[in-house]
Amino acid sequence: MFRAIKIVGTIVSFPVGSIGTLHRMDKQGQVDPVAVEEESTQMVRNIFEKLLKMAGVTVEVRGYENIPQDRPVLYVGNHRSYFDILVGYTTVPGLMGFVAKKEMEKIPLLSKWMLNVNCLFLDRNNIKEGLKMILAGIEKVRRGVSVWIFPEGTRNKNEQLSDLLPFKEGSLKIAEKSGCPVVPVAIKGTAEVFEKHIPLICPSHVVIEFGEPFIVKELDRRTGSLSAHIREKRSQGCFQRWKGEQLRDGLLEIRGRLDQIDTQIEKLFEERMRLCSEVAEYKIATGKAVYDAEREKQKIDQFRRWQRASLTSRRLPSCFADDDAEPPVSVYWKNSH
Numbered sequence: 001m002f003r004a005i006k007i008v009g010t011i012v013s014f015p016v017g018s019i020g021t022l023h024r025m026d027k028q029g030q031v032d033p034v035a036v037e038e039e040s041t042q043m044v045r046n047i048f049e050k051l052l053k054m055a056g057v058t059v060e061v062r063g064y065e066n067i068p069q070d071r072p073v074l075y076v077g078n079h080r081s082y083f084d085i086l087v088g089y090t091t092v093p094g095l096m097g098f099v100a101k102k103e104m105e106k107i108p109l110l111s112k113w114m115l116n117v118n119c120l121f122l123d124r125n126n127i128k129e130g131l132k133m134i135l136a137g138i139e140k141v142r143r144g145v146s147v148w149i150f151p152e153g154t155r156n157k158n159e160q161l162s163d164l165l166p167f168k169e170g171s172l173k174i175a176e177k178s179g180c181p182v183v184p185v186a187i188k189g190t191a192e193v194f195e196k197h198i199p200l201i202c203p204s205h206v207v208i209e210f211g212e213p214f215i216v217k218e219l220d221r222r223t224g225s226l227s228a229h230i231r232e233k234r235s236q237g238c239f240q241r242w243k244g245e246q247l248r249d250g251l252l253e254i255r256g257r258l259d260q261i262d263t264q265i266e267k268l269f270e271e272r273m274r275l276c277s278e279v280a281e282y283k284i285a286t287g288k289a290v291y292d293a294e295r296e297k298q299k300i301d302q303f304r305r306w307q308r309a310s311l312t313s314r315r316l317p318s319c320f321a322d323d324d325a326e327p328p329v330s331v332y333w334k335n336s337h
Helices: 002-017 019-029 033-055 083-089 102-106 110-116 127-142 169-178 226-286 293-310 328-333
Strands: 057-062 074-077 096-101 120-122 146-149 182-188 204-210
Touching (some): 002 033, 019 110, 033 057, 033 083, 033 110, 057 083, 074 083, 074 169, 083 096, 083 204, 096 102, 096 127, 102 110, 102 120, 120 127, 127 146, 146 169
Parallel strands (some): 057 204, 074 182, 096 120, 096 146
Antiparallel strands (some): 182 204
C-alpha cells in the first residue's frame, strides 16, 4: 500500500509542481513549438521511468529493431493496464502521442501536458469529432510525430492475452490515409502491476514486443479487414510465442521443484544410512547378528502397503506393481534392522 501512496503522490505533485514550467512553455511554443514538444516528451518520459521504478517494474523490450528510425509510425497495441502508456512512452524513439478518451481532456494541468506530448482526444460517442481526431492524427504523422492507438477501445480484462476485444477500425485510418508504417505492439505483465489487485501496486516483469512494420496499401485486403490483418500479425507472432514461453517456464518450474525434492531425498538417505551404521555398531557391540531377515521382510512389506495406499501401479515402474518382485528400493533397508 505504501508503494501505491507514493506513486499517487508523485502523479499528483508533478502537474501541480510544473505550473511554472507550463506557463514558460506556452510562451516558448508560440516561437518554437517543436522544441516544446521535445522538452515535454523528455520530461514525461523521465517521470514515467521514475514511476515504473517506484512500482518495481522491470521492462524487457523485444523487436526494437522493427521500429523505423527515419519516419513516424502508427503503433497498434493491446491494452490491459494504465501502465501500458508508461511502458510505451519510455520505450519508443522520437515524438509520439497516444490517442486518449475525450474525458481526459477535462482534467486540469494533466490535459495540458498531454497536449504538449501530442496526445489526441477521441470522443467515442460523436462520429464527427472522431473524424476530426483522425484528421489531426494524419496531420501529426505528416509532420513527423508517431501515434499510438489501442484499437480495442478500452482496457481488456480477459484472462488470456490472445483473447482480444473487437477492434474499432476508425483510428487505423491514420495509417491508411497518411501512408505511414503500422507497427503491431504486444504487451504483457502490466495488469499484474495494478489492475489484478486494485488498489495495491506490485512489482512485475513487463515484456513489450514490436512486430514487423507493414504498409496498409500493400496488404491484400481481399482476405479480410485491416483489423484482421493486424490481429493476425500480432497474435500469430507474439502471443503464440509467449504461450510457448509460458509452457516452457512452467516446465522449468516443475523441474526446479523436482530438483529440490531430489536434494531432500539425498539428505534423508544419507541420514538413514548414518542411522543404519549406528544400528550395526550397536549389534556388533552387543554380540547380535547384523543381518535380520525378519526385520528386512517387515520393511519391504511396509513399503508395499504404502505403495498400494498412496500410488497406483501406473505411476510406478512395473517391478513395483508386481507383488512377487522384490522392489529395487529394498536395498534401502538392507542392514537397516
